Amino acid sequence: MTNARNLITDVAGLRVGNTHDTALGSGVTAVLFDEPAVASCFVMGGAPGTRETDLLDPDKLAPAIHSVVLSGGSAFGLDAASGVQAALREKGIGFAVRDAIVPLVPQAVIFDLLNGGNKDWGRYPPYRELGYEAVQKAGLDFSLGTVGGGYGATTANLKGGLGSASAVTSTGHTVGALVIVNSVASAVIGNGPHFWAGGFEENDEFGGLGLPGKIEPEKRKLIWKGGPQPATTIALVATDATLNKGQAKRLAIAAHGGLARGLRFAHALFDGDTVFAASTGRRPLKDEPAEFTEITAIATDCLTRAIARGVYEATALPYPGAQPAWRDCFSKERQG
Incomplete structure (x- = not known):
């Protein structure tokens, strides 16, 4: 069962802020936790770009975190977390170490450095x-597609973007996902639509087309971004269930299956595929093994x-020769 928003913010205890620069062709998505959240991470791509992921391992000291940032910019984009940190510190949010926050x-x-945007930003990116601004915009409702960290995202053949979805387990735990789809491969079967x-769709959330009757071998032909360039799908999955760091790690590992099912293909040499997992700890587990497995x-x-949803909701970038969006190619199929 999906929630009313069908967004990761259906998980109580977190908000999402998005900002982007149209001329730059890139942006930032910041997830803020109302209280420090237990979290972990698992990287399966061959070309990741990450910050502060080691502290998320279950054997590390940090008990929880305050935010997760998903952004464009490749290695330059890692500056976004500094902006988020600055905004949180101004609000007095952080772990106190004597007089330091x-x-x-x-x-x-x-x-997303080759998408047509102007990356000649001068000395500093x-x-x-953008990270600082994303914190100021954080809320429960947000748009999908060509927004935030998904603004400059592309796939092998269609514009990528920011996607989200949520659901409720049989015992009442809320689960949600937030993703930037910038894959080296394709999110559609063959040439689409x-x-x-398609087999996992809820309430026509990405066009209601389902799956074709049979996926012929030619439709499984590999389609990937031309030439050796990095590409990445990065995500956060979250739940209101109370988890420890070991369980959060297992959740991040398991959730990578969503990348393998939603894309043809994932976890490749040029991918930086990374999934974070977080618990806001609002609802304890009762039958722990069974409830956690369902989560x-x-x-x-x-x-x-x-x-x-990230690809379905995307719109093409406003540059000559920009990659087409799903809606540009398949509006008739969407209309029925």
Whole structure:
């Protein structure tokens, strides 16, 4: 069952802020936790760009974090977390170390440096200020597609973007996913319009086309971004269930299955595929093994759906020769 928003913010205890620069062709998405959240992370791509992920391992000291940042900019975009940190510190949010306030803000980035935007930013990239601005815009409702960290995202054949989805488990735990789809591969079967995620769709959230009757071998032909350039799908899955760091790590690992189902293909040499997992701790687990197993399965489904929603909701970038959006190519199929 999906929630009314069908966004990761259906998970109580978190908000999402998005900002982007149209001329730059890139942006930042910041997830803010109302209280420090137990979190972990798992990287399966061969070309990741990350910050502060080691502290998320279950054997590390940090008990929780204050934000997760998903942004464009490749290695330059890692400055975004500094802007988020600055904004949180101004609000007095962070762990107190004597007189110091230290917000913990892990981050992952996508490679969007070749999408047509103006990346001649001078001495310092603009991502620190974009991160700061994203915090100011954080709320429960937000748009999908060509926004925030998904503004400059592309896939092998269609415009990528920011996607999200949520669901409720049989025992009442809310689960959600947030993803930037910037994959080296494709989110659609063959030349489209059907999404690889079609079998998991809820309430026509990405066009209601379902799956074709049979996926012929030619429709499984590999389509990937031309030439050796990095590409990445980065995500956060979250739940209101109370988890420890070990369980959060297992949730992040399991949720990578959503990338494999929503894309053809994932976890490749040029991918930086990274999934964070977080618990806002609002609802304790009662039958721990059974409830946690269902959470991992539903989170994987949500990430699969979020990938298709990110591509479905995207609009083409405003540059000559920009990659077309799904809606540009398949509006007739969407209308029925």
